[in-house]
Amino acid sequence: MKFRFRQLLVALLLLPAVVSAQAVKYPYQNTKLTFKTRVADLVKRMTLEEKVSQMLNSSPAIPRLGIPAYDWWNEVLHGVARTPYKVTVYPQAIAMAATFDRSSLFTMADYSALEGRAVHNKAVQQGRANERYMGLTYWTPNINIFRDPRWGRGQETYGEDPYLTAIMGNSFVRGLQGDDPKYLKAAACAKHYAVHSGPEPLRHVFNTDVSNYDLWDTYLPAFKKLVTESNVEGVMCAYNAFRTQPCCGSDVLMVDILRNQWGFKGYVTSDCWGIDDFFKNHKTHTNAETASADAVLHGTDVECGTDAYLSLVAAVKNGRLSEKDIDASVTRLFMTRFKLGMFDPVSMVKYAQTPASVLESAEHKAHALKMARQSITMLKNQGNTLPLKKTIKKIAVIGPNADNGIAILGNYNGTPTDRVTVLQGIKAKLPNAEIIYEKAINFTNDTLLDYRDVSGQYSIDGHPGFKAEYFNNVELKGTPVVKTEAEVNHFWQEGEAIGNGIKATNFSARYSTNYKAGNEGFITFEIDGDDGWRFLVDGKEVLNIWTRNRWGAQQYKLVTEPGKSYKLELEYWQGDGKANIRMSAGTYKKTDFAALTERIKDADAIVYVGGISPQLEGEEMKVPYPGFDGGDRTSIMLPKVQTELMKAFKGTGKPVVFVMMTGSAVAIPWEAENVPAIVNAWYAGQSAGTAVADVLFGDYNPAGRLPVTFYKGDSDLPDFNDYTMTNRTYRYFTGTPLYGFGYGLSYTTFKYDAVTAPSIVKKGNKMVVTVTVTNTGKMAGEEVAQLYLTYNNNAQKTPIKALKGFNRISLKAGERKMVTFTVSPSDLSLPDANGKITPLKGKFTVSVGGSQPDEKNVTTGNIVKKTVTMM
Structure with missing residues (x-):
């Protein structure tokens, strides 16, 4: 009897307040009716003041109608974030992009949504469901284009390429929102819409203006895919202004494109404190009332951070907008909450029955390790320095990130029960070896x-x-x-x-x-x-x-x-x-570098773990160190002190391995020339150290690829404030990068042959390309086959080259596999000068291989090409 009573009590606690008193007092409580009918009934019963109260991110309860309080603000960038419960933390978004594995990202989002459901259910049981970071509306993914490596929040994105960003973003949304025909597992939110990517110190005042070509070629494709194909439930509008109007009040972005052209029916939230920016920073509006009314008229349904939207009551009474305008927003908001099952019995919503046992489950932790391994990108391996032998007797593990449990978690992160640093990973890998550890330096100086x-x-x-x-x-x-x-x-x-x-x-x-x-x-x-x-x-x-x-x-x-x-x-x-x-x-x-090198000179190898950290780059931070400003970087060069330390290590004559952690591109020209082995480990999540050790000692064959261009230095970069795409990213950069987008090495080699592609493609048709890939080395490994288009028509503005397909495959030594790419009609189109999407004209070249068609560094395999004509 006690057990049954506890079961009943838990079931009652899990029910939203409106359902637990389910006498079906109002039609909106009748689960046999459609969501549309129920929401319409609910909204019409609310007063103007009650409706407005529901348009704040922290929405209060309306007891007379049985509506529980709810906070819309939650994050799930790479695992459930900022929750008080222990959760699985996957690699940072930029690292997940480096996997070039849409399936792995889909699974990560699926697992994260399950953990999010478990967190929400626990919060309901504990009476905390109305608190921030306990809800089911997640303001992720960040699908802004990482156009400039100085942007500190670029680590939250899927890189610099619109195609990769769209594909990975689509996988995330589908994984997070689930496949139930009626209910959402969780609600994703595409942000920050649009033309947004720093500088962080200027984001509240900055006005961007780009050509229609750049707008549609670079900044909008991922948003378009997530809205029109992925059915993302939410969109967050950006802080900055676009063509003099704040993004949350933009005629072009919010009305013409999002609502009219794309037919978006979901909800829109402002970025937090973004409505205040209308009148405090952009100075486009006189006060909270005018700003709030304009934002709502442009389709911004939720105001996050402040209570400017409370002025909407006065705005309606003063004729700045009608109550029907308020109804439109509130209807969208409650439609999302109904689709999440918040007003239905738990027995009807399978996701609401998710148990707490999914939190940090063995399956989830294993996937975090898998993605950490997949993300690691080997940039250099001169003379087969790697993998190191596990019979090594003595190894030195040095550097500011060697035992840094903060760096591996990135930003917008949750907290796992356990996390493994690189030092810990190497210790576990070499239980019998002597391991010398010293931090030696900070990121930017040698005084500890x-x-x-x-x-x-x-x-x-x-x-x-x-x-x-x-x-x-x-x-x-x-x-x-x-x-x-x-x-x-x-x-x-x-x-x-x-x-x-x-x-x-x-x-x-x-x-x-x-x-x-x-x-x-x-x-x-x-x-x-x-x-x-x-x-x-x-x-x-x-x-x-x-x-x-x-x-x-x-x-x-x-x-x-x-x-x-x-x-x-x-x-x-x-x-x-x-x-x-x-x-x-x-x-x-x-730190005395000479004394340090003397202490470690008899080590069999030196592993230096450096780079940068989310302690230095991120959202609107104030970091008082040279090379960093407001969360952004003023220089992409590896801090000089780190290069000087590695120069000292080179003098020992011992093998030096540089393990670099970063959320963005770091310029390492000296290291590229002088350090025999370089591995980019990103911010790889809770299992970062295990994954790094697996790669360093050959238990995992790396296959990560760069989702951003690694430039040679600051002189390669245009003005940070310039949003035009001229000479930016691999698609328009006319120089020679240090390591290009899509680059990454393996312990084995691959051969591409037998490419097939049509000689002629008719406008509006798809293009199917096949290629055979063979592992020609002696070790099993994974390869990321990449398809690029190079445009030969000079009469139309085009990228220099553009990724239009990728496929991560696993091959045993000597194994052959056929890889098929299906290039859609939209991917065989480009915007014209006015932004109108039109099919390609004339001839173009299809290139397939393990990298860009003109990558200068040694890659995992050759490139095969075919010329195609669009008719």
């Missing part, structure tokens, strides 16, 4: 904080450690929850329980202690935290970072007298997203 254990020098009220006070607000007001903690080192996902009813959402904290100085004469305190904090010594504020953007770690040098006590106070508040605050102590020490 030599951390010391000073825990014995902290005390408060006669007890060791810190007095920790947690407040259920961001003002450090009221009666706090008080704890004693040994150290300040916290990382919470938003909403995670801190204790005694305090959750990691809109909270603040104060950490107090007395530090008793030793005889050193000075000590440096290093503080790292998101959102805002300030540090006080003896009541005097010495550091103050009150911003919701991450600055990176900050230091304060305290000159001390032996035996004297100093009162330390660290105050912290959290706003949006995850929260973290850490304080360490030590003294600065400049």
Whole structure:
């Protein structure tokens, strides 16, 4: 009886509030009616004020109608993000693009949606379903084109190519939304619409204007596919303006193209705080009322971040728009919620029955490792330096990313129970070897904080450690929850329980202690935290970072007298997203490269793990390091200190392997010439270290491909603010890249032959191309066969070349397989100067191989070509 009672209780808790009282008081509660009929009935019963309240991302409950509260804001970029529960974290989006495997991405999205359902179900059970990051409307994927490698958020995209982005985005949406004919597993959202890709510091004020050709050739194809073919449920409009109108109020983008030409029926959300930009930054509107009315008239249904949309009540009464305009938006919003099954019994919605056991399931974790392996891109392997032998006796693992558990998770991430760094992966691979690890340098300098254990020098009220006070607000007001903690080192996902009813959402904290100085004469305190904090010594504020953007770690040098006590106070508040605050102590020490190389000179190999990190590149960050600005980069060169360290390593005469982590293209001209082996590991998720070790020691044959061009240096790049595609990306770059889009090496080789393609294709018809691929090496491996079109008609503007097909295949040594590409009529078309899509004219060349047709570096296989004429 107790077991049955618990089952019944759980079932009741899982029911939305509107269903648990299911006496079918209103037609909208009648599950036998269509969603369209039910939504229409619900909307007509709401007052104007109630309708407007539902157009905020945090929508309040309407008890009289049985409508539960709901927050639309959630993220699932590469696994469920920012949830307080432990989840599977897959490689960052740019890394998943490097797999060139649409099937793997589909599976990742499918698994992530299941975990998202489990998170939502747990939140319902715990009465938290109305909290941010607990809903089923995910604001992913980011299908902006990564046009410039300096953009810090490019790591969230599928790279620089419209075709690859569209194909991968389509796989993501279909995997996430599921295949049920009635209900959505989860709701995807294509962002940021459109013509958006930095610079981050200017995004709230920037106005973009590109030609109709660039608009339709580069910036819109992925959005068009997701809207017209993938049936994506949502679209997020961008912060910036397009042709002087904010994107969320753009005649061209929102009305003419999205709603009219493409017939989009789903919901549109603003980017967060984007409506405020209308009148605060773009200055195109006078106040919240005029901005909000215009956004709604352009089809923006949800306002995220602020409450400007509350002014819509006055806007209707003042005649700026009609209540029917409000009804159109609210109808779209509730249609999405109904399609997610939020107003139907759990028994009717199979996805609502997803158990918590899917969280971090063995199958999901295995897939995270698979995709991490698939994403790793080998850029150089001179003299077969790789794979390293597992019989190696001594190995040096050096660098700022060698044991960096933050870098591997990327941004917009969740938190897994376990994560494997490269150092940990190599240790697991070589249980009997001697492994020397040193961080050696930071990303941009050679002066490290030599951390010391000073825990014995902290005390408060006669007890060791810190007095920790947690407040259920961001003002450090009221009666706090008080704890004693040994150290300040916290990382919470938003909403995670801190204790005694305090959750990691809109909270603040104060950490107090007395530090008793030793005889050193000075000590440096290093503080790292998101959102805002300030540090006080003896009541005097010495550091103050009150911003919701991450600055990176900050230091304060305290000159001390032996035996004297100093009162330390660290105050912290959290706003949006995850929260973290850490304080360490030590003294600065400049790394002696000569001494370091002397310590490791007898190692059998040196693995340097460097590159950059999501601690440096990302969304609207303030990072006080050279080469970085606002989350973007001011230079794409690998920071000089890293090159200098590798030069020192070269002097040892030992094999050097450069494992580079990055979310974007990094220029490494010296390394390309002088380091024998280079492996790009991206931000590969929770199993990054295992995947890297598998590649380095030959347990996995790499086949990742670059989804972006790796340029030689900054001089290859046009002005960051210039959105025209001239000399940008492999499709229009007239120079010679260091490593081209689509490039990647293998431990084996492949041969392409027996290509077949029609000599003539009629306008409006598809083109089928086949090719035979043979593994000509001695090791099984995967190959990414790529099909490019090169255009021979000078009368029409075209890309220099363009990817129009790819297929990742696995071949045993000596095995042959036929690969078939079907090129659609739309992929055999191009926009004209006015943006009108027209079929190709005249002759073009079809090239198939393991890379671009003119890749200068050694590739996995040859290129086969055929000339075709469009009639």
